Amino acid sequence: MCHEDAEAWRKARTLVRFRACSAPIVPGVPSAGSSPWERMGKDRERYASCFRAAVANDFRVPRRGTEVRMKSATQTAPAKLILLGEHAVVYGQPAIAVPLKRLCAEATVAPTACDEPVSVLLEDFERHSGQMLEQPGAGVWGTSFRIPPGVEMVSPDFLASPEAAPFIRLLELATAGSQIPRKGWRLQVRSRIPIGCGLGSSAAVCAASFRAIYAAFDLAFTPQQLAERVYETERILHGTPSGIDNTVIALEQPVVFQRGADLELLRMPAADAFLVVGYSGIRHRTREVVGDVRAAWEADRAAFDRIFDEVGRGSRAGAQAIETGDWKQLGELMDRNQALLERMGVSCGELEALIVAARKAGALGAKLSGAGRGGCMVALAANAEDAGRIKTALERAGAKMCIVSGMAR
Numbered sequence: 001m002c003h004e005d006a007e008a009w010r011k012a013r014t015l016v017r018f019r020a021c022s023a024p025i026v027p028g029v030p031s032a033g034s035s036p037w038e039r040m041g042k043d044r045e046r047y048a049s050c051f052r053a054a055v056a057n058d059f060r061v062p063r064r065g066t067e068v069r070m071k072s073a074t075q076t077a078p079a080k081l082i083l084l085g086e087h088a089v090v091y092g093q094p095a096i097a098v099p100l101k102r103l104c105a106e107a108t109v110a111p112t113a114c115d116e117p118v119s120v121l122l123e124d125f126e127r128h129s130g131q132m133l134e135q136p137g138a139g140v141w142g143t144s145f146r147i148p149p150g151v152e153m154v155s156p157d158f159l160a161s162p163e164a165a166p167f168i169r170l171l172e173l174a175t176a177g178s179q180i181p182r183k184g185w186r187l188q189v190r191s192r193i194p195i196g197c198g199l200g201s202s203a204a205v206c207a208a209s210f211r212a213i214y215a216a217f218d219l220a221f222t223p224q225q226l227a228e229r230v231y232e233t234e235r236i237l238h239g240t241p242s243g244i245d246n247t248v249i250a251l252e253q254p255v256v257f258q259r260g261a262d263l264e265l266l267r268m269p270a271a272d273a274f275l276v277v278g279y280s281g282i283r284h285r286t287r288e289v290v291g292d293v294r295a296a297w298e299a300d301r302a303a304f305d306r307i308f309d310e311v312g313r314g315s316r317a318g319a320q321a322i323e324t325g326d327w328k329q330l331g332e333l334m335d336r337n338q339a340l341l342e343r344m345g346v347s348c349g350e351l352e353a354l355i356v357a358a359r360k361a362g363a364l365g366a367k368l369s370g371a372g373r374g375g376c377m378v379a380l381a382a383n384a385e386d387a388g389r390i391k392t393a394l395e396r397a398g399a400k401m402c403i404v405s406g407m408a409r
Contacts, residue, residue, distance in 0.1 A: 076211075088308040199375075361386075
């Protein structure tokens, strides 16, 4: 194969991508009629060996002096929801979080020409503020960029979207060793998770991306290693993240998370309850809200430490209520948690209107979820019928998106 002939490789890859070569020249590859191959004229034979090798060798990416085998790979990661303990978890208290597998991010890694810098294509970003996309890859909005050689970090305003900034750090981490090249592949990211509403969008897209990269290069990793990598990217957007988003998304299991303590996986009871998530339509800024809480804590540590302690006790009681299926108790703890979040100054009128509507419709409890001042709230329903009524009430109260999910699945 003409490894040093970058132009030959690029054109061969174009033919592979479109599956456009005629069958007599490249046996086993479907013909697509009129093609770039036919337009090459006398140059066709020059690229024939490159094309055959690209098809036969599972898209091997050639590098100068060596070869790195890769394949196309697609991976997903779920959204997450905090049931109890947000904000206090940053200060050492426990919090409960669950994955929402009905909402996911998806990442695909595919080979490109061996001499092309790694590129990133982000789709489905920014326009989640008003309405959830029904299918990933709808392409309502996106940005693409290539990583310039020698760039170590890029500020959010350098790129078309703030959500693009963590991908610089992601690619630095992924290519830090010698196993993954910095040329010859592309990362494409799609997401159904609304941005800025407390569902872990940034952690999910980064988790899906790392999974796809490692799968493409056949590299093994543990859930804990994935959680640590995602945490490093989360710091770009959120400053001092709690660590709960990257952890629950990497494990895809309900957890009790506490900094400095062993992770606790929750045992779900046979009797299921339902969560109804309502999106206020207001995109919040996690880093800004977390910073405001820290400033308030620094101004009156004694008062806020008491609030955080009470939140932590509620999370512990909530974990026990979940494992025993005491949904009434869990609902009461959610209501109390909401009152404490209001004292922290992270609630807002739009969220509180949805919370009141859910309670009036029969919710066992309801509260905001995530950073607050926008984003989502969550209500607890005893059964599927109650969940349906709560969902209808939230939609009538102005929720821009509603999701119903079983606690145990």
